[in-house]
Amino acid sequence: MVNVYDQANALESALRESEEFQQMKELYSKVNDNAESKQLFDDFRDIQMTLQQKQMQGEELLEEDIQKAQNSAQEIENDENIKGLMEAEQKMSQLIQDLNRVIMKPIEELYEINNQ
DSSP states (O other): OOOHHHHHHHHHHHHHHSHHHHHHHHHHHHHHHSHHHHHHHHHHHHHHHHHHHHHHTTOOOOHHHHHHHHHHHHHHHTOHHHHHHHHHHHHHHHHHHHHHHHHHHHHHHHHHHHTO
């Protein structure tokens, strides 16, 4: 019988070695090596986390919060280091979505067979 956790660990290793992850890692280093990029990126992430926490707690987002987030997003779009990292994140996210579809296939097929 196959040990699913062994397979998951092998997949984790493969992801670490993937071109997508290596590129993301390299671009993340570029952001961290540039003081201005790092500050913009940290500020952006802090704002995102604050907004998520407010939403999860059911707090209303103020116009000020939304404006702050939009301004921060605009600033990071103008930073080539962060822009590259965000593009690499999107590629990695797509890869993970593709893998998730593959992983969920047996369950989807099971329900399809039982619904026919």
